Amino acid sequence: xxxxxxxxxxxxxxSWLLDKALIPIVCGLDFSLKSGKVLAxxxxxxxxKSVTSLxxxxxxAKELKIVGGEILFYGQNDEKTLDMAKVDPRGKDIQKxxxxxxxxxxxxxxxxxxxxxxxxxxxxxxxQLHKDVSKKEAKxxxxxxxxxVGIADAKNAVDRYPYxxxxxxxxxxxxxxxxxxxxxxxxxxEPTTALDVTIxxxxxxxxxxxxxxxxxxxxxxxHDLGVVGQMADEVAIMYMGRIIEQGITREIFKNPKHxxxxxxxxxxxxxxxxxxxxxxxxxxxxxxxxxxxxxGCAFRPRCDYFISGICxxxxxxLREVSKDHFAACYLYGYGESNR
Amino acid sequence: MSILIDIKDLKVYFPVGQxxxxxxxxxxxxxxxxxxxKIHKGESLGxxxxxxxxKTTLxxxxxxxxxxxxxxxxxxxENEMMDIITLRRNKLRKQWRHMQMIxxxxxxxxxxxxxxxxxxxxxxxxxxLASGKEIDKKVEEIALLCGLKxxxxxxxxxxxxxxxRQRIAIARALVMHPEFIVCDEPVSALDVSIQAQILNLLKDxxxxxxxxxxxxxxxxxxxxxxxxxxxxMYLGRLVEIAITEEIYYTPKHxxxxxxxxxxxxxxxxxxxxxxxxxxxxxxxxxxxxxxxxHPRCPxxxxxxxxxxxxxxxxxxxxxxxxxxxxxxxxxxxxxxxQTTVDLGGAENNQQINDMHKRRSEIITNQKKN
Numbered sequence: 044x045x046x047x048x049x050x051x052x053x054x055x056x057x058s059w060l061l062d063k064a065l066i067p068i069v070c071g072l073d074f075s076l077k078s079g080k081v082l083a084x085x086x087x088x089x090x091x092k093s094v095t096s097l098x099x100x101x102x103x104a105k106e107l108k109i110v111g112g113e114i115l116f117y118g119q120n121d122e123k124t125l126d127m128a129k130v131d132p133r134g135k136d137i138q139k140x141x142x143x144x145x146x147x148x149x150x151x152x153x154x155x156x157x158x159x160x161x162x163x164x165x166x167x168x169x170x171q172l173h174k175d176v177s178k179k180e181a182k183x184x185x186x187x188x189x190x191x192v193g194i195a196d197a198k199n200a201v202d203r204y205p206y207x208x209x210x211x212x213x214x215x216x217x218x219x220x221x222x223x224x225x226x227x228x229x230x231x232x233e234p235t236t237a238l239d240v241t242i243x244x245x246x247x248x249x250x251x252x253x254x255x256x257x258x259x260x261x262x263x264x265x266h267d268l269g270v271v272g273q274m275a276d277e278v279a280i281m282y283m284g285r286i287i288e289q290g291i292t293r294e295i296f297k298n299p300k301h302x303x304x305x306x307x308x309x310x311x312x313x314x315x316x317x318x319x320x321x322x323x324x325x326x327x328x329x330x331x332x333x334x335x336x337x338x339g340c341a342f343r344p345r346c347d348y349f350i351s352g353i354c355x356x357x358x359x360x361l362r363e364v365s366k367d368h369f370a371a372c373y374l375y376g377y378g379e380s381n382r
Numbered sequence: 383m384s385i386l387i388d389i390k391d392l393k394v395y396f397p398v399g400q401x402x403x404x405x406x407x408x409x410x411x412x413x414x415x416x417x418x419x420k421i422h423k424g425e426s427l428g429x430x431x432x433x434x435x436x437k438t439t440l441x442x443x444x445x446x447x448x449x450x451x452x453x454x455x456x457x458x459x460e461n462e463m464m465d466i467i468t469l470r471r472n473k474l475r476k477q478w479r480h481m482q483m484i485x486x487x488x489x490x491x492x493x494x495x496x497x498x499x500x501x502x503x504x505x506x507x508x509x510x511l512a513s514g515k516e517i518d519k520k521v522e523e524i525a526l527l528c529g530l531k532x533x534x535x536x537x538x539x540x541x542x543x544x545x546x547r548q549r550i551a552i553a554r555a556l557v558m559h560p561e562f563i564v565c566d567e568p569v570s571a572l573d574v575s576i577q578a579q580i581l582n583l584l585k586d587x588x589x590x591x592x593x594x595x596x597x598x599x600x601x602x603x604x605x606x607x608x609x610x611x612x613x614x615m616y617l618g619r620l621v622e623i624a625i626t627e628e629i630y631y632t633p634k635h636x637x638x639x640x641x642x643x644x645x646x647x648x649x650x651x652x653x654x655x656x657x658x659x660x661x662x663x664x665x666x667x668x669x670x671x672x673x674x675x676h677p678r679c680p681x682x683x684x685x686x687x688x689x690x691x692x693x694x695x696x697x698x699x700x701x702x703x704x705x706x707x708x709x710x711x712x713x714x715x716x717x718x719x720q721t722t723v724d725l726g727g728a729e730n731n732q733q734i735n736d737m738h739k740r741r742s743e744i745i746t747n748q749k750k751n
Contacts (some may be wrong), residue, residue: 087573121468195661239432239600243713244644245657248394266574269603269646273654294649302737310578312607313643314716322585323578323607329543330573348741352748374740 045345047259049228050099051075055112055128056282057094057103059333061222066333067112067113068094069284072112072174075360076260078227083263083271083292084305086281089330092264093150096232099262100141101132118144118227143173146221150233152213157206162189164200166220173224192249211242225257232264247273268311272296280304281340283330289361290368300370303342340373348374385458386562386594387421393452394436394443398667403476411667413439414450415618418694419702421562422457426588426595428609428626431603432643432663436618437598441564444596445481445641446474457481458728479509482555486567488547492539498525499535502553511558519721520557527590528553529583545576549583566598581608602645611700614638617674618666621693624701631715634703636679639713655700673705681711 055072058065069091075218076082084092095105099114114127118140130136140159149155156165161298166188167181182201189197192215205213214234215300221229253259263274272292273276279289280301288301299305309324328345331337337344339355346354353373361369362376370376395410410619413436421427429437442448444455446466454462457477482505485491492501502521506512512520522532528549548568555563568584569577581604587593593719597604605612606626613623614637622635633639640659647655661678664670670677676687686706694704705711 087575211662212404240641240644241432241600241657241659242662244646244655247646248654248657251654266467267646268574272650272652274647275650296650299733305733307574310575312578312603314603314606323582325578325582326575329545329576348737350741350744350748353744373744374737375746 049076049078051115053113056110058110060106060108078260080260080276081261081274083278090281091284092281096103096230096264101137124155143170143224146215146230148221148227148231148234152210158205161202163205164215170223192219228260230262272351288370294368301372302348385420386423388456390418390454392417393451394439395451412618417620426597426609428605428612429598430605431615435615440541441566441598479558481562482560482561483564484551484555484568487571488551497536498550502557524553524557544572548580562594572627604714622703633713633715634708635705636681637675642716688734
C-alpha cells in the first residue's frame with residue numbers, strides 16, 4: 044500500500060506560444076512519485092520548475108501549452124487512472140481533483156488569498172465544493188484545521204480577513220486550505236521562500252507532521268538546498284526545462300555527478316565555511332535565454348568539461364550512474380558505447 | 383581597528399493611527415528603539431533579524447534617508463567625529479559622497495530611462511566631481527572593476543539580468559569612492575549561482591577599495607560567509623553583537639539561539655530541527671514590557687524579564703548582549719556538524735579528477751573514430 048505509485052510524468056513538454064512560434068520551456072520531463080514520499084524539484088529561476096508544478100494541475104496561462112507527454116495520476120484504488128495532460132483544463136474531471144486529491148501551496152502567501160473574503164470563508168469554500176457537508180460542519184472542520192496548523196485563537200481567526208494575518212499566519216492558513224480535503228498529493232511551490240528562518244522552520248516542521256499523519260505525498264519546488272536536505276526523499280535537479288540529475292537526496296548531496304549540480308552545491312554559502320572562509324565557487328556566465336537555447340546539452344556553454352563534437356550534438360539522456368541515481372551528461376554512461 | 387561610525391542611542395519612531403485635533407497622545411511605531419553600536423573601519427558588519435525587526439530602517443537612518451527621531455551618528459572624517467544628524471541638507475549631500483547604499487531589488491532601483499553610463503555617472507554630475515571626458519573615464523573604470531564590459535555601458539537596464547543589474551547598482555554606489563556602504567539585502571533577489579558571483583565581487587571590492595560594509599540580510603548562511611561581525615536585531619533593539627564565530631556557535635541571547643537553530647542544515651543525514659521559537663514577533667507599536675523578547679523566550683522565568691529592560695552590556699571582549707541571564711544560560715549555537723559536510727574537500731577533488739579523466743577518455747575515443 045505504502046509504496047504504490049501515485050503520479051507518473053512521462054516526457055512532459057510545455058511550450059510558450061508566441062506569435063505562432065513555439066518556444067520550448069519544458070522539454071521532456073520524466074519523474075514519478077510514490078505515495079507518502081517527498082520529491083524536490085530544484086533549479087534556478089527560469090529552469091521551468093514552477094511551470095511544471097502549475098501544469099500538474101492544469102493551471103498554466105493560455106500562452107503556455109502542453110505539447111506532448113503524459114501526466115498520469117493514479118488516485119485511489121477505485122478510481123481510474125487519469126491523464127491530466129489530456130483533460131480539459133476547465134472541465135469537470137480536473138476540477139474534481141484540483142483542491143481535492145491534489146492541492147497546491149503557492150509561493151506568495153500575500154497574494155494567494157482574496158482580500159475580499161474572510162480566511163474562513165475561503166477555506167470553507169474548498170471543503171463544501173469537494174465534500175458533501177453542511178455549512179456548519181464545514182466551519183467546524185475549518186476551525187479544526189486552523190488549530191492543527193498552529194493558529195492561535197482559531198475560533199475567531201476564521202472570521203478575520205487576510206490583511207489581519209501576518210505572512211507566516213497566511214502561509215499556515217494556505218497550508219490549512221491545501222490540506223482541507225485530505226489530498227493525496229500536495230504541490231508546494233517555494234512555500235517558505237518569502238518567510239523568515241524562524242517561521243520557515245515552523246512551516247517545515249508542520250509539513251513534516253502532516254506528511255506523517257496523512258501520508259500525503261509532496262512535490263517540493265525550491266532553490267533552497269538546506270530545505271531540500273531536510274524535507275526531500277528524492278531530488279531532481281532541473282536546468283533549462285530538463286532534469287539533469289535525479290536521485291535519493293543523500294546521494295545527490297554527498298555524491299553529485301553532473302557538473303552543474305556540483306557547481307550549484309558549491310555556490311551556496313554554508314555555515315561550515317566560517318573557519319575556512321573559502322571563496323564561493325561561481326558558475327561562469329548566466330542561464331541562457333529561452334530564445335538562444337544552446338544546441339545539445341543546455342549547460343555546455345558554462346561547463347568546464349565541454350567536449351566539442353559530442354556535447355553540442357544532442358541532449359544526453361538520463362543514465363544510471365549508481366543505484367537509483369541518474370545523471371544526464373556525456374561523461375556518464377556514454378563512454379562504454381563509444382569504445 | 384579604528385572606529386568609522388559610532389551610533390549612540392539611535393531612535394526612529396513613526397507616528398501611527400489617526401491624530402485627532404485635540405488628542406495629542408499619538409502612538410508611535412518604534413522601528414528603531416535606542417540602538418548603540420560601533421562600526422570599525424574595513425569590516426563587514428552583518429545585521430540580521432526577522433522581517434519587521436527594523437533592519438532596513440536602521441540601515442537607511444544611518445544615511446539619513448529616513449530621518450532619525452533621536453540619537454547621534456558620529457562619522458569619522460579626518461580624525462574628527464562628525465555628527466551626521468546635525469548636518470544641514472547641503473552638508474549632508476556632501477557627506478553622502480562618503481556613504482552610499484546598495485538596494486535589495488535591482489529591478490526597481492535603476493531608472494529604466496537612463497543608460498547604464500548615465501546611471502553610474504549621475505552621482506558624479508550631481509556632486510560636480512567630474513565633467514566631460516573625465517566622467518566617461520571614471521564610469522568605465524568602476525564598471526570594469528564591477529565586472530561590466532565597456533560595450534554594455536550604452537545599453538538600458540532592461541537588457542540586463544538580475545545579477546548584472548546588481549553589478550550596475552554596485553558600480554553606481556562606488557563611483558564616488560565612498561568609505562562606507564550600506565548593503566540592504568544585496569543578494570536576496572538573485573539566484574544561487576549569481577548570488578555567489580555578487581558575494582565574491584563585494585568581497586573583492588572591499589579589499590581593493592578598503593570599504594566598510596553594513597550588510598543587512600535575513601539569510602544567515604550568506605551573512606556567515608560575508609561578515610566578520612554580526613549584530614542581531616529584535617523589535618527595534620539590538621539583542622546581541624559579536625564576531626561571527628561567536629554569534630553562530632556560542633550565542634549568548636536566547637533569540638540568537640533560536641535563530642541559529644532554525645537554519646536548516648543541508649546535510650540530509652541530520653534530523654529536522656524542532657522549532658524553538660513559538661508564535662510571532664509582537665507589534666512594534668505596542669512592544670512588550672521589560673525585555674521585549676520575554677513572551678517568546680523559552681528561558682523566561684521571573685518578574686525581572688517582564689519588568690526590567692535588560693542593559694546592552696559587554697559580557698566578554700567585544701561581545702555585547704542584552705539579556706539579564708546571559709552569563710547563566712548555556713545556549714546551543716548553529717549545528718557544529720555542518721562543518722563536516724564537505725563538498726569542497728578531498729572527496730570533491732577526486733570527483734573532479736575522475737570527471738577530467740572521463741572527459742579525456744571520451745576525446746581520445748572521439749579522435750579514434
